Amino acid sequence: MLDEIGHRWDNETPGPRKPLYLRGHPGMQVEADGPALRVRQPAKAALLFPLERVVRVISSGAVQWDCEALLTCAEAAVPVVFLHRDGSVRAYLFGKNTRSRDPHDLLYSRLRARLARPNGMKRYDQWRRMATQAAIEALLRQWGTRYAECHPARLRQELALLRQRYAGPGPAELIEARLYGLLAAFSAELLAEAGLDALRWTKLDFAFDLAGDLANLLRWAMETPVLKVLEAHDRGKTDALYLVDEAQLVALFERYVPDLRRVGLDALRQLRQLLET
Secondary structure, X not given: OOOOOOEEEOOOOOOOOEEEEEEOOOOOEEEEOOOEEEEEOOOOOOEEEEHHHEEXXXXXXXXXXXXXXXXXXXXXXXXXXXXXXXXXEEXXXXXXOOOOOOOOOHHHHHHHHHHOOOOOHHHHHHHHHHHHHHHHHHHHHHOOOOOOOOOHHHHHHHHHHHHHHHXXXXXXXXXXXXXXXXXXXXXXXXXXXXXXXXXXXXXXXOOOOHHHHHHHHHHHHHHHHHHHHHHHHHOOOOOOOOOOOHHHHHHHHHHOHHHHHHHHHHHHHHHHHHHHO
């Protein structure tokens, strides 16, 4: 959970590497301390987070970052995503790739080769449409509904209205913005694992937002969990999470990270295969 100084170290996430959430407050500072981040807060003891145990950092709101701390994250290949207080994305920091799971870096090489061709973006757009359709079909199967042609934007609008019915317009919009920020941070982590580090991003000089497109795909996988929790809370269930609370939204998100990782990596594999043809 987020504690009183506004950081969250997710001890419940399996594995040796965990996400670090920083919720900004006046005076919060992040400094480098060897291969670690030191988080300082007025009137609180400083906390040390070794980067060998950090998989990604989500920095929200007023957090003062020392330049050396950012460079340390970059050198350790720990992506940092900076969010506005409402959860919308401000910026990404990608470091050098030291832990790609793809020894041949095929996604990077296929992107660079295919998108350099005339009309190369058509293949990328094809992947985006196919992946979106597959995500919508999976969502509707969860609801026991047969897939029929449905424009993604129209379905997004219907889902937004449903969230507003359960939570109210203001809270629903806040939940959606914060959730997208969490998904964007996770997408940055997956792309770093796939070999798309900062140096390689600069070589992909094309007008597309792979991190944002991947986050939008993963949003479909979170629609049912979010709606179920909002509905339960609306019905007055005492054990239901209150997703307007940032800590409880983060807890729900991290519960589904293993599923999101599977969906995201599968989508990136499909992109790579499509670019090979």
